Amino acid sequence: MEELLEQLLEECRPYTQQGQVATYIPELAKGDRNNLGIYVQRSDGRHYQAGDYQKCFTIQSVVKPILLLLALMDNGEEYVRARVGVEATGKPFDAINVTDQTLLSEHLNPMVNMGAIAMCTLIKGKDYEERFQRLLDLTRTLAGNPDIQVDQAVYQSEKRTGNKNRALAFLLKTYGMIQDDVEEVLDCYFKACSISVNSKDLANIGFVLANRGKHPQSDERLFPSDYAHYVNAILTTCGMYDGSGDFAVKVGVPAKSGVGGGIMAVVPTRMGIGIFSPGLDSKGNSLAGIQVLERLSKRMYLSIF
Numbered sequence: 001m002e003e004l005l006e007q008l009l010e011e012c013r014p015y016t017q018q019g020q021v022a023t024y025i026p027e028l029a030k031g032d033r034n035n036l037g038i039y040v041q042r043s044d045g046r047h048y049q050a051g052d053y054q055k056c057f058t059i060q061s062v063v064k065p066i067l068l069l070l071a072l073m074d075n076g077e078e079y080v081r082a083r084v085g086v087e088a089t090g091k092p093f094d095a096i097n098v099t100d101q102t103l104l105s106e107h108l109n110p111m112v113n114m115g116a117i118a119m120c121t122l123i124k125g126k127d128y129e130e131r132f133q134r135l136l137d138l139t140r141t142l143a144g145n146p147d148i149q150v151d152q153a154v155y156q157s158e159k160r161t162g163n164k165n166r167a168l169a170f171l172l173k174t175y176g177m178i179q180d181d182v183e184e185v186l187d188c189y190f191k192a193c194s195i196s197v198n199s200k201d202l203a204n205i206g207f208v209l210a211n212r213g214k215h216p217q218s219d220e221r222l223f224p225s226d227y228a229h230y231v232n233a234i235l236t237t238c239g240m241y242d243g244s245g246d247f248a249v250k251v252g253v254p255a256k257s258g259v260g261g262g263i264m265a266v267v268p269t270r271m272g273i274g275i276f277s278p279g280l281d282s283k284g285n286s287l288a289g290i291q292v293l294e295r296l297s298k299r300m301y302l303s304i305f
């Protein structure tokens with residue numbers, strides 16, 4: 001298996017140069033396109049890795065399924081579903097999704113920015129510091145890595161330049177979808193996106209979703225299996241932005257990408273996969289990362305369809 005991973009990285013290395021690192025968050029422009037790493041955590045306890053799997057990058061949108069999990073754990077399915085819908089927007093991650101001068105909860109999707117900002121208000125805590133801390137704690141628990149921290153430089157960079165997200169949050173406020181102070185909510189969102197992880201962390205988080213909520217080592221139940229079904233279904237339809245249909249055809253597993261270059265893939269009952277390569281395609285997905293996953297899926301018959 002390790003040989004296969006090495007071989008796939010070699011085959012896909014040329015694609016790293018075809019993607020572009022995100023520049024709209026100035027700190028992400030410093031990303032190195034040459035990085036390419038993969039970590040696979042299998043249900044039999046074995047794990048395999050290759051390339052730059054230890055390199056850290058910011059989680060970005062891959063935090064959205066964790067936010068959704070925490071919102072579900074804090075409030076239950078009905079409450080969350082009434083506030084943030086489940087239908088794909090079919091639009092880019094930062095789209096301003098207001099239809100005919102109105103915004104309804106069913107227009108929000110938890111895997112794009114507007115829905116994720118709304119979900120920050122669903123996390124329980126006495127203030128936004130405590131809410132964020134609970135999200136960070138859950139991320140550490142799912143990844144089995146207590147050392148996960150926020151990348152302060154990326155956080156400050158997002159906070160300084162995230163005006164599109166500010167616009168989205170003010171729209172949410174205008175239409176009564178959030179009640180709290182916009183800057184406090186956004187601060188939680190920007191910090192959430194700036195959590196620093198590596199491919200192994202993403203593979204472990206993906207594995208808990210693949211294992212329907214049970215911790216891979218201790219077998220402890222971290223969240224109800226229903227929530228894994230909920231999150232995995234949404235990852236399948238909207239996890240790869242407006243490239244989710246293409247990804248479903250080519251790879252065929254629930255997955256979430258982030259503009260930091262990470263992809264977390266969930267192969268139900270079988271494995272969690274973490275990939276890192278910061279060159280992005282036009283939709284914001286790791287270009288070489290998708291190539292690696294496509295080949296891995298074909299060779300190991302990973303598609304769920």
Ligand code: GLU
Nearest residue numbers: 060061093113193258259
């Ligand atoms: N922090 C990024 C933003 O809000 C996350 C986007 C992403 O990874 O899709 O623009």
